[in-house]
Amino acid sequence: MSRLYAEVIGDPIAQSKSPLIHGHWLEKAGIDAEYRHCRVAVDEVATYLTERREDPAWRGCNVTMPHKLAVMEHLDLIEEPARSIGAVNTIYRGKDGTLRGTNTDAPGFLEPLRPLLDEQHLFRMARILGTGGAARAIVKALAGEGFTLVLAGRDPEKARRLLDELAPEGEHHAVDIAHFADPTDFAFDDREGLLDLVINASPLGMTGQPPLHFDFTHAPPGALAYDIVTSPLDTPFLQEARAGGLPTVDGLSMLIGQAAVAFAYFFGQKPPRDDGDAQLRAMLTA
Structure with a gap:
């Protein structure tokens, strides 16, 4: 059999950091496999998955834009949390040969927060800026960790629908993202034992995107x-x-965290991270 491999698919795909991350871990772990990137156009998703299904060397793939929804109809099983989030970012082959879709964004997002989440708190609140695909995973993840959520988007009605869909149990709030641009004199609760997060889950502030306007009095x-x-x-x-x-x-932190979960699906073991990702971070920022 040819050499085992996994890959990341999307369009465009050349900018993906996933091959560097997984390649680094494969080398450190001494696993005889590789991780590639593969450009797949919108009309090629079905063909791609049909071909890979028949390839015994293929261990799975990460899925990036714009295919996180399109791949779902071609899989045998959609696992949680992908089913609830409504998007698949990782496909792997089950022991029974089935193609399974999951979502590693949620656990990847939570990973750097785990020491805080393992503590007890009087109250947990998160202000989440953005209502796109990443925000969906983050809403689902934090709702499961007992947070009251304030979800901010350009369309508050969209934010409300997203909360009702993904976190129907809690007393959550949807607001216009512009609400956070101006100063506030709100008197926050400053008791011990509170956990507050402010999360930019939008592309605002990214290279080539408009700036994020957030006043830290909020x-x-x-x-x-x-x-x-x-x-x-x-x-x-x-x-x-x-x-x-x-x-x-x-x-x-989220990028590496979600990749670590996917790596275990692909290669059957956790990636070697004994240095706290220091070497990997140096490579990614070089």
Whole structure:
């Protein structure tokens, strides 16, 4: 049999960092396999999956834009949390040969927060900026961790629908993203034992995109600022948060975290991360 491989598909795809991440882990783990990128046009999704289904060397693929919805109808099983999120970003072959779709964005997003989430809190609240595909995964993930959510988008009605669909149990709030652009004198609860997150789950602030307008008077004392943007890695949003003394998490954390979950699906073991991803981060930011 030819050499085992996994890959990432999308269109465009050349910019993907996934081959570097998985390739680094494969080499460190001494696994005789490779990870590629493969451009798949919109009208080629069905053909691609039919061909890969018959290839015993293929271990699966990550799925990026614009195929996270299109792949779903061609799979044998959609697992949680992909079913609830409504998007697949990882396809792997089950032991019975079936093609299974899942979503590693949610666990990847939560990974750097896990030490905080393992603590007990009086109250947890997250302000999430954006209503796109990444926001869907983040809403689902945080609702499952007991957060009250404030979801902000250019269309508050879309934000409301998203909350009703993905987090129907809680008392969550949908607002216009412009609400956070102007200063506020709101008196936040500053008791011990609260966990507050402010998350940019939108493309705003990304290279080539409009800036994100967020006034940090809307961030409660001690809130953690998390930006999923990876280009630039140190966004103005994160810089301003640090200047105000707030802890931050950058976009590489989610990118590496979701890749680690996918790696285990593809290659049957967790990736080697004994250095806390320091070497991988250096490679990704070189």
